[in-house]
Amino acid sequence: MVTDLERLSKALSEDTPEKLAERELRENATKIAHALETTGVYEDPKLGLRISADNNGRAGH
């Protein structure tokens, strides 16, 4: 049984999906930059995300 409910509540509010996703994106910044700048698409199956962007014509060069 959980006794320190304040600590539990803090842990729950810190590990939200958006905070985890943001952390993951920061850690994979290089990979994301490479994917978006070359193909314009980055897929992250772990987060269940598909990020696409205009790469300003770089993919063709």
Place this chain on the structure above:
Amino acid sequence: MIALIASALLGLYVFVPYIFFHRISSLFIRLKKFQRTKTEEIVAGIIVAGLPFVATLFLFSAGWIGGCCVPYSLPDAPRQNVSDYRIVFDAAYTDRYFTDHEQATWDALDRVYRRQADFLVWNYFFLVLETAGFIMLVHYYWYFRRNAFYRWFASHVLLPAVSEWHILLTDFNFSPHEERRVMADIMSKDDILYRGDIAEYFLDCSGELSGLLLKNPERFQFEKLKEERKTGVAKDKDTDEYWKVIPGGGNFYLPNNNIGSMNIRYALPESAFEQLIRDAVQRLNLKGVSNISVQLHR
């Protein structure tokens, strides 16, 4: 007779306030439940009932409430107070005293009744305030917890009364404006992985989880994935297509005795989540990248 009066007073001043507090609070917040002994029950009752009692007692002695005021006015209250209680006690203790002073006893009893009724009305009024205050302070935990004093108070007084399942299985920690869904991945004891939105949870008489009601339930087809892995057609990276909607209207009950483990998350609505990810990607300051769009698989 004295035992009977003591029981009635214990009920009116301790048990009824405690039951009232518990029942009303439970309409809004799941409180912690556990098997208590009679002594623990009395101690819990004294703590809950103590605050309004002390407040009423203090305000009565200060003369700010009671006596000549509503609802039971007693203009002669201060002088006769002690003698009335003494007469009633003596009459309750010996039958002989009662028969010898019957009229005086009835008169004193009438005044004692009025004083008690007056005191109890105010006591219950403060109990209602205490209950409302408790519900508000717990309900707005997500808002007030930025305040250090409140955090200490919540940690020592409020949260120990709240069931941990309420904190885990509802959006208790978050602003209701965020409209988060409480989602769970649940591995059953017969090795089936389920996921869905937690619609309701049930506790048994000892406060332990007895079952979960899931909305939009899905079952993971692990056997299909294994088969397709063998034949080499499995999509290892994207397992989303192996989730199968459980038919039957979307209400799926999982009893606790079939729950092996549970992963709970508090998901924002898709549009809000996608916006946050878009902002996060923009903060990465990627050169030559614009018009970022984000799609979320479940």
